[in-house]
Amino acid sequence: MLTSPYGTWPSPVDAALAAAHDGRPEWVGFVGDEVWWTEPRPAEGGRRALVRRTAEGTEETVLPAPWHVRNRVVEYGGCPWTGAMDAGRPLVVFTHFADQRMYRYEPGGEPLALTPPSLVGAGLRWADPHLDLDRGEVWCVLEEFTGDGPGDVRRVLAAVPLDGSAAEDRSAVRELTDGRHRFVTGPRLSPDGRRAAWLAWDHPRMPWDGTELLVAEIGADGVLHGVHTVAGGPREAIAQADWSADGSLLYTSDRSGWWNLYRDGTPLCPREEEFAGPLWRPGLRWFAPLDSGLIAVVHGRGSTMLGILDPESGEIGDAVGPWTEFAPTLAARGGRAVAVGAGPRTGYEVVELDTVTGRTRAIGARHRDAVDPAYYPEPRIRTFPGPDGREVHAHVYPPHHPTCTASDGEAPPYVIWAHGGPTDRVPLVLDLAIAYFTSRGIGVAEVNYGGSTGYGRAYRERLREQWGVVDVEDCAAVARALAEEGTADPDRLAIRGGSAGGWTAAASLTTTDVYACGTIVYPILDLATWGPGDTHDFESRYLESLIGPFTEVPARYAERSPTSHADRLTAPFLLLQGLDDVICPPAQSERFLARIAGRDVPHAHLTFAGEGHGFRRAETMVRALEAELSLYAQVFGLDVPGVPRLELHP
Structure with missing residues (x-):
């Protein structure tokens, strides 16, 4: 074993390799x-x-x-x-x-x-x-x-x-339809072609707040007649609907506090588990009816599994394999169910479950080790105590290298990752961007802070009117706990996040003293200019639940915004922005930077033409990862050869 300081270990996982494996089949x-x-x-x-x-x-x-x-x-x-x-x-x-x-x-x-x-x-x-x-x-x-x-x-x-x-x-x-609802999903036609079902909702609700399940008769002329609501409402979120082979209407509802599966209004498998998730995009699927009457389901608490539900007994038989996470995309034909699964040691791949034989196998986009798996991160599923005794869920990835170790007594640097959404969740899967850091001796902790999905509606609603508070507190609780138990060096903690995670990262840097630096990626930074007319329609009223109605709590919008507290920022940071981003427009970043001008805060601002919300080009992802590592190397005092130096400017 080579003894070398954390953060300086040689690694075959370079930024190009991590970028080449970004994304997943869908x-x-x-x-x-x-x-x-x-x-x-x-x-x-x-x-x-x-x-x-x-x-x-x-x-x-x-x-x-x-x-x-x-x-x-x-x-x-x-x-x-x-x-x-x-x-x-x-x-x-x-x-x-x-x-x-x-x-x-x-x-x-x-x-x-x-x-x-x-x-x-x-x-x-x-x-x-x-x-x-x-x-x-x-x-x-x-x-x-x-x-x-x-x-x-x-x-x-x-x-x-x-x-x-x-x-x-x-x-x-x-x-x-007549456009009476602001948002709709695509219609699902019944097996006999005589009925259609779809979901709808309106501002200021988001689809995980409340949706309606609508059903209509299809006339001989192809026109919809008798549109009526059969389930859902302002405080009940229907995430998916479909028809079984016998014409029964299936749907997932969180009326019990958990997204469970229902058939014509009757729960099929009542559990404190999620059989659905946040409907960020029309067409996401967590269940698929089979011709036999069985139902393929993606379900779980936190991580998800692929299983086959018998609606008569309520029993589920789960697929066996290395996959600990299944994405919300699912299809069924005959006795076959197809999904997209991944695990801590395998990337996302197309997985087929044969309900007759019980065999589960990867059939497409099959994972191939891009590097010796000995360099893969080794996650630990943790639950940390948060403020007021609340639980905070996280995945902790310690530094890991097959032939390197650090000196006795040295604690490693750690980066706290705040996911986007914020109504989302980090999956427990192989991510070479994490390996890029852990294989060099930098730990990563992904935090499913209050507001995350996968743990029931109550956990999800911890963030209601508390965005910029609960998420910041929960990330800080994980960081402090890692430092107090000796897992992380308290003087070498960083935070990073994109989109809503970029907000959490920026808010953390401007309102706490936990972190030595941070990486802020296509963020929301100024709430007063992130609403109707400023961002895209889908999330233009999102802040009413995350912060509160602007007409009622206008001061809260300024109090929570990182831009309002830029004068408190002292930690070095990296700001990454796509110039074609219509969700978190570049103007957000520009206003933030204007507020710190002349304050001698070391920082770098990298922009990428042709990139929107979420980087998709290999060259962009390479530049972003290398810049992030260079930031940590400079702030933490690490000697990392082969990585272009990021120029930090006051």
């Missing part, structure tokens, strides 16, 4: 008996490719570059494709990111535009599509901008002809 589905999905291509400008697994078991990229299967509905994007067999051949409908139009594609041909180009504002956008071959249409969510402002938008269910007749004619698109 949006799995069946086209006939074939499994299809999308997957990231960081080296190809960050596009998402559509991939199929053929009957022979090989993987094929369906569309070459520059086709980019992704959309911008609610800016985070919803399900971008659907497919079916038509006359014995695959027929696929997808959205293309560059123009946001929807296309029809049959292998061997060229994509055919189905929707018109946009003439107003930010565009016509389409998501969560579902084929209705009998009517020759694709039913989906239409997001239509009516002006140039981010709030000039309407969303309806729409039916688009598959023959391309709407490609230049907006009037050929049939609108199925």
Whole structure:
């Protein structure tokens, strides 16, 4: 063993390797008996490719570059494709990111535009599509901008002809709903084609606050009749709905305090577990009904498992394998269920569960060790005491190297990671960005602070009107606990986060003295300028639950904002920003920097043209990781060779 100070260990996990493995396969589905999905291509400008697994078991990229299967509905994007067999051949409908139009594609041909180009504002956008071959249409969510402002938008269910007749004619698109609801998910058609179900909600609610489950009859003319609400409301969040093979309506509701699965209003497996999660994007799926009447489910408390639920007995048989986390994408056909799973020693891969044999295997995007697994992080699932005796959940990744150790008595530096959302959760999976630090001797602690999902509604609502307080306190509680128990060096603690995590990082640096430095990535920094008209429509009223209604507590918006407390900032920091970010616009960062001008606070501000909210290009991710490591090296006094020096300016 080589004895060397923490943070200086040589590592084969470089930034390029970590960037190449960023992202995961998504949006799995069946086209006939074939499994299809999308997957990231960081080296190809960050596009998402559509991939199929053929009957022979090989993987094929369906569309070459520059086709980019992704959309911008609610800016985070919803399900971008659907497919079916038509006359014995695959027929696929997808959205293309560059123009946001929807296309029809049959292998061997060229994509055919189905929707018109946009003439107003930010565009016509389409998501969560579902084929209705009998009517020759694709039913989906239409997001239509009516002006140039981010709030000039309407969303309806729409039916688009598959023959391309709407490609230049907006009037050929049939609108199925009247736009009375601000947000909708794509419709799910009953097996007999006579009913449709979908979710809807309105400002100021977010979908995890409360949604309505709507059902309508489908007339012979394809028009929806008798729309009515069957479940949900302002304080009940329905996250997904679908139909079983016998025509029963299935849905997940948190009416009990946990997202559980219901059939026609009756709970099927009442547990203090989550069978759903936050509906950040239309089309997310946590359950899929099988033809046999069984139901494939993604469920758990904290981490999630893939299982098969028998709705008659309420029993679940879980898949066996190395996966400790399953993403909210799921499909079923016959006796097969397909999901996307990962674990602490395997990246996300497409996983198939055969309900007849019980066999579970990876069938697509299979994990391949990019480096000797001896360098992989080794997580510890921890629960820490927080203020007022509340529990704080975290994943702690100590420094780990197969041939290096530090001197006796030395405590390592640690970085506290605050996840985005903030209504989200960090999964327990292999992340080479974490390995980039832990293999060099820098510990990482990911905190599922109060407000995170996966632990029931009460835990989720700890953040109600407490954003900038509970999240900051919980991260600090973990950091202090690690220092007090000797796991971390109290003088070498850092915090980092992106989006809402960037807010938590910035708020932590301006309101506590716990951290020696921090990394702030595409953050929210000024609440007074992050609302209607300033950010995208989906989250424009989010602050009413996170902070409180502005008309009632205007002072709180200033009190919580890091920009308001920039004069308290003394710790060095790195600020990373995509210039095309419409969710957390660059102006937020610019105002923050203006407030610290002339205060001699060492910092660096790196911007990236062509990047939005969430970095997707390999070169961006490499630059960001190397800059972050250089910041820690300078502040913590580490000798890290081979990493470009980040210039810190006062």
